[in-house]
Amino acid sequence: MMNNTQANNRLIVIGGGAAGFFCAVNAARLHPGLSVTVMEKTGKLLSKVKVSGGGRCNVTHHLHSIADMTKRYPRGERFLKKAFTRFFVPDTIAWYAERGVQLKVEDDGRMFPLTDNSQTIVDCLLREADRHGVIVRTHADVTALEKTGEGWTVHLAGAPALEARYVCVAAGGFAQGQKFGWLTALGHSIEAPAPSLFTFNMPGNPVTELMGVAVTQAQVKIAGSKLQETGPLLITHWGMSGPAVLRLSAWGARYLQEQQYAFTLLVNWLPAYNENSLRDAWPQWRLDMGKQAIWTKNPFGLPQRLWQFLLQQSGIHENVRWAELPAKEQNKLMRNLTAMEFPVKGKTTFKEEFVTCGGIKLSEIDPQTMQSRIAPGLYFAGEVMDVDGITGGFNFQHAWTSGWIAAQLA
Template sequence: MVNKRLVVIGGGAAGFFCAVNAARLDTQLEVTLIEKSSKLLSKVKVSGGGRCNVTHNAPDILYMSKRYPRGQHFVKKAFSRFFVPDTIAWFKERGVALKAEADGRMFPVTDNSQTIIDCLLKEADKYGVKIRMNAAVSELEPKGKGWEIRLQDGGVLKAGLVCVAAGGYAQLEKFAWLQAIGHQVEAPMPSLFTFNMPGNPITTLMGVSVEEAHVKIAGTKLQEKGPLLITHWGMSGPCILRLSAWGARELGVLKYEFTALINWLPAFNENSLREEMQGLRFSLGGQKMHHKNPFGLPQRLWQFFLQQSEIGEDVRWADMPAKEQHKLIKFMTAMPCPVKGKTTFKEEFVTCGGIRLSEIDPATMESKLAPGLFFAGEVMDVDGITGGFNFQHAWTSGWVAASAIAER
């Protein structure tokens, strides 16, 4: 019977979670999951450097929801139905224990993303979820009380219910088959990217990182604090990635050309660092500046600042000229770094944009425009910062959709 058939479009985290939970909650339901490529759960595989950052050890829903630049109110409602403790319990019940790290990120105790993949594949097998690979959708059309899914290879699937978990598309035109049903789409833009700084001498320090930097985007209100990594093309690290997520639309409008102002010592501003320097000129007066780094910065970075400030290797703290001191303070508290372009962070690309949230019921993930059509994951206009937030949205939306489908 067509009305007891669910087709899930997309073989990522959200699609799998919807498919396996729907099949488990309603054993009479015939569930088919289709994936356009030849790979299943590809983002799960590469996430967290191959460890899979499953979720985030958030204290409460309010804290968690504030980590989504787009979709805060929507996820807050959805999280009331399935949240972090539910994710932890779901995997634990299936023999996969998760652990939290100091920064809140949660991984399987095996530190291997394959553990999560194997768990989901085993669950799909257990509940008879059919999986079809290399099955890209060209058209989705309501037919009677169900749906007709036309594939690019000419194949046709019929189902009473459909869940679209196709991930984030980079181009607006890729949403055409969903717009044809009447859904509005917020234009997609890259999120979670690193900053390119071509020709900037700081790239000679690739591999150097600081535990906390404060980065502002000149001419905007965008700013973020956190760990920062210097790369051979520019800057990366959690601080930069979070900034790129919050500024996804604004930085896209600027065509990724702007100036980042870096405070390498967030405990100081220009004035307080000047006062600190005066004290250091007395307390470290006879010592050579290149040998003594009193701020806990990586030594290569400290020497870079001294070189850029034209402070010679033999200059002692007491003899630092006022002009060079001013330069040094500027470099450490508001170093201007022109950015020209972006780079995808490893393979963990995320897009902002997608199906407009006002057209989806967060309590069921069902379309308000087309009964029997559900959504899960990044295809909706929801995206989180780095740290397990995007996966938690995938699990939550997949589970909420599956529960609503099973209740049919």
């Protein structure tokens, strides 16, 4: 049994993910004599770190401007502008470098460990926990937090309660609002959770026969809204994925939830053109390639399977030459190239990297300390807050930043 003096020198971190571990190892390092315990509900530690980036771990993104970086967060931009002044991308790079982990930058700005192996990051964090005496408990399910004097009583399922001076909640995002009950009981309020970062299902659509076809630049738009993104697009056996679609799902998370994931996606396969500018440029191609079969001559650099699919969907036969293209089919092709309609019915979680928007309202948390404005001694880190980023290392940077700030314990 821990006596009052020991409890007064204890931090309990709820959640054994990226934000929780970063808070725990930094708190133990910065405050010698502080007892730090990580409580993980499941049997797995750092599970998202392990699977992220296809098992390589996309640690952060190579953006050194806070203003540019915060534009990658559909929710939390203003909050992070303040938080990032305390711990930002260069700090993350330096923190890992000091512990023997070098990061490299890819062409799209994503940063990975030089080893291309997420286990490098997992091992680094576990080593730090070991070095600084962090106690790690798995299968530790926190059911309630109770304010007791200057500290906290942490109630557990099937185990004795623990006393602590500080608590940091880094439990990740919850898919259902009622799972936040143990935090709303303290007076906190939440923004209702909604899935973010998902792919679009197009059941029965002939485009799914092109699974595996990728386009380096396409513009995707939700019909009837202002939501649109441009970037790489991948056709899958269930519909569409790739960075453009995932970013669109993040920005449209709440709207698409309201639509119950039934909407029309407009795809412009040639984002340098709209239907009118394509119509203006068309006569030149028709003239230059007049004698050639349209099925074999694709002037747009589109994958050949996709080009033939677009011709098929526009009612254009294999033996038609460019100069013989009838007006009706030509108009349909131009529309399909710049605003092709795809009915979407449903979504699929993007790999194991499930992200939710929603969480503890940011107005109730001090971005300079990550301390609750409602309950002193209570801190937050990571996705449990109403902050989420698009793909590319942005969610991890928020985890490192909020974990590091919370570790200062104000």
